[in-house]
Amino acid sequence: MKNPFDDLKCAMKETIFKDFSFSDERKDAVKETIREKHSSQQLHSWKEKTIIAVLESVQHESKHGYDISTHLFQKNDFSFQSNEGQLYTLLHLLENKGIVTSKWINEKKYYLLTMKGIKHLANSKQESTKKQVSLKHLLEEASL
Amino acid sequence: MNELEQLTIVDTCMNDKEQIIDQLMQAYSEGILYLVFTYVKNRTTAEDLTQEIFIKCYEKLDQFNHQASIKTWVYRIASNHCKDYLRSWHYRKIKLDEKMWDHIPSKSKQVEEEIIAKNQETSLSRAIMALPIKYREVVFLHYYEDLTLAEISKVTTININTIKTRLKRAKELLKDKMLKEV
Numbered sequence: 001m002k003n004p005f006d007d008l009k010c011a012m013k014e015t016i017f018k019d020f021s022f023s024d025e026r027k028d029a030v031k032e033t034i035r036e037k038h039s040s041q042q043l044h045s046w047k048e049k050t051i052i053a054v055l056e057s058v059q060h061e062s063k064h065g066y067d068i069s070t071h072l073f074q075k076n077d078f079s080f081q082s083n084e085g086q087l088y089t090l091l092h093l094l095e096n097k098g099i100v101t102s103k104w105i106n107e108k109k110y111y112l113l114t115m116k117g118i119k120h121l122a123n124s125k126q127e128s129t130k131k132q133v134s135l136k137h138l139l140e141e142a143s144l
Numbered sequence: 145m146n147e148l149e150q151l152t153i154v155d156t157c158m159n160d161k162e163q164i165i166d167q168l169m170q171a172y173s174e175g176i177l178y179l180v181f182t183y184v185k186n187r188t189t190a191e192d193l194t195q196e197i198f199i200k201c202y203e204k205l206d207q208f209n210h211q212a213s214i215k216t217w218v219y220r221i222a223s224n225h226c227k228d229y230l231r232s233w234h235y236r237k238i239k240l241d242e243k244m245w246d247h248i249p250s251k252s253k254q255v256e257e258e259i260i261a262k263n264q265e266t267s268l269s270r271a272i273m274a275l276p277i278k279y280r281e282v283v284f285l286h287y288y289e290d291l292t293l294a295e296i297s298k299v300t301t302i303n304i305n306t307i308k309t310r311l312k313r314a315k316e317l318l319k320d321k322m323l324k325e326v
Contacts, residue, residue: 034161
């Protein structure tokens, strides 16, 4: 008997794969999801300016979350308006990265810039774009 | 660089990535769909999974290191995604329950199958689809997709010698089956 695989391609095409293809609707659905994912990603990434403003607010004295968010409003940064939870996500990331440290006082968590954070802040202020990008990379890495 | 410029750069990157995925879909969507079908044996599930696979490709595109060819990379994602699916709770608990119905013989189905079975091509495809999954995947990749053993090894992370053995064993199984039917 001859090799049964010889006719395989033709046989499968004519039977189980017949009239079976990845439709344009399906392809469009993929593209749609990609676009959605892209835009939602942008919502969750913070603006450079915002990150620096947060770092600056805890540079000299420790502050709790609400204080930081008021500080941002005063600086006309409304990134976390009606989305305050995101501020805490950012703070936790910064804490994980060792950029800020925290202490519990009277059931409130106070954040303060660490030495590492001070360096990062100074760097990002100096060589604005390049270092800012690296700070952003750092955070993206941490949020994975 | 101001923020606007930064945004436009991100946007072109985004368009590039979208275009790459678009091209990948033009080139491989059919092959991927068929590969997925050989794993899951269900058209709708195959379409759903293929959709997920291309989204995964988009997410992982940055991790493609240009060492492998993009084709084997995409196929590997597909193969892994299917295996994950077959291991998933959903598949094991829900889809297998549905499958139970296939084993309860119904008269109309038997008649239908008898007619189909006369067709040689159908019986060959059926025999292939009835092979255990580890043979099915290598048979499909080698004989349908014409991938080399080295490429199959990259896609499935199976050792080349193991692939050889499996292809040989698959051939024996298939011959047995076809002989019985004739």
